[in-house]
Amino acid sequence: MKAKITITPKKAVLDPQGKAVQNALEHMGYAGVSEVHVGRYLEIEVDGEREAVEKQIDEACHKLLSNPVIEEYRFELE
Amino acid sequence: MKVAVIQFPGSNSDQDAVNGVRVIGHQANLLWHKEESVGNADAVIVPGGFSYGDYLRCGAIARFSPVMQAVKKFAAEGGPILGICNGFQVLCEAALLPGALVRNRSLQFRSEHVYLKTIARDTPFTGGVDEGRLLRVPIAHGEGCYFADEEALAEIKANNQILWQYVDQDGNARDDANPNGSLENIAGICNKERNVAGLMPHPERACEEIIGSADGRAILESMANWLESKNQASAA
Numbered sequence: 001m002k003a004k005i006t007i008t009p010k011k012a013v014l015d016p017q018g019k020a021v022q023n024a025l026e027h028m029g030y031a032g033v034s035e036v037h038v039g040r041y042l043e044i045e046v047d048g049e050r051e052a053v054e055k056q057i058d059e060a061c062h063k064l065l066s067n068p069v070i071e072e073y074r075f076e077l078e
Numbered sequence: 079m080k081v082a083v084i085q086f087p088g089s090n091s092d093q094d095a096v097n098g099v100r101v102i103g104h105q106a107n108l109l110w111h112k113e114e115s116v117g118n119a120d121a122v123i124v125p126g127g128f129s130y131g132d133y134l135r136c137g138a139i140a141r142f143s144p145v146m147q148a149v150k151k152f153a154a155e156g157g158p159i160l161g162i163c164n165g166f167q168v169l170c171e172a173a174l175l176p177g178a179l180v181r182n183r184s185l186q187f188r189s190e191h192v193y194l195k196t197i198a199r200d201t202p203f204t205g206g207v208d209e210g211r212l213l214r215v216p217i218a219h220g221e222g223c224y225f226a227d228e229e230a231l232a233e234i235k236a237n238n239q240i241l242w243q244y245v246d247q248d249g250n251a252r253d254d255a256n257p258n259g260s261l262e263n264i265a266g267i268c269n270k271e272r273n274v275a276g277l278m279p280h281p282e283r284a285c286e287e288i289i290g291s292a293d294g295r296a297i298l299e300s301m302a303n304w305l306e307s308k309n310q311a312s313a314a
Contacts, residue, residue: 014181069225
């Protein structure tokens, strides 16, 4: 099965990339853009029981794929 | 002192660190990332660069290399460890130091000289820096903005773990002297036990006047002096 993982900066962390993209969007004339956050997206192919895979991916997200000091993660399995 | 300078694929300040230690009259050797022991070294430097290509996050992958398990053990035994630039990022990722380094506020890669004010002088890395002396050393990084959440920052301050701050040439920690947006102008910190420190600036690239500054010597010499007095104490 495939794990689709999204990692985003925590709200409290300065996100200058998001700010720069937001400015660019505004310059392009897109109105109403109030916030942009730039994160990371990963797809991981894994074999195994759904429950075990879920536990594994959660642990990998916590230990390696994200840094809990500055980032949040969420994922879905399909 | 005998310093082990860790070498990851992508390290680029490893030779500078070896050179810095040697020009102050001490021994330094490179230690490959696959090694499982720091050998007979009595201090470790985790140098700057782009370990493992900075893939995923700066320092994220280096943390799991065999040599880092040896470095963790060395830290637990009280050995002095200095992380410089990418080395600072690696030590934060390895949870040997609190907080994290994120993208510079300006989004620019900053390569310039900065002034550092030494805040806590009771560590192996700062004991030899004269009170009130500002160190002029280079920085070269894109992700050096120090971040810790409110609770962690309060603890860092309560334990006097801030070792260096970015200041202007008069020693004031002003916002315009902050090259990357670090909280509290933090350039470097240590752990609670005070034997592990990290900083974004490069003291090892400021050990000879011919390259613009020799102020970085004070940090490496502090380590040597600290080890010497420790050895004398244990011999006595």
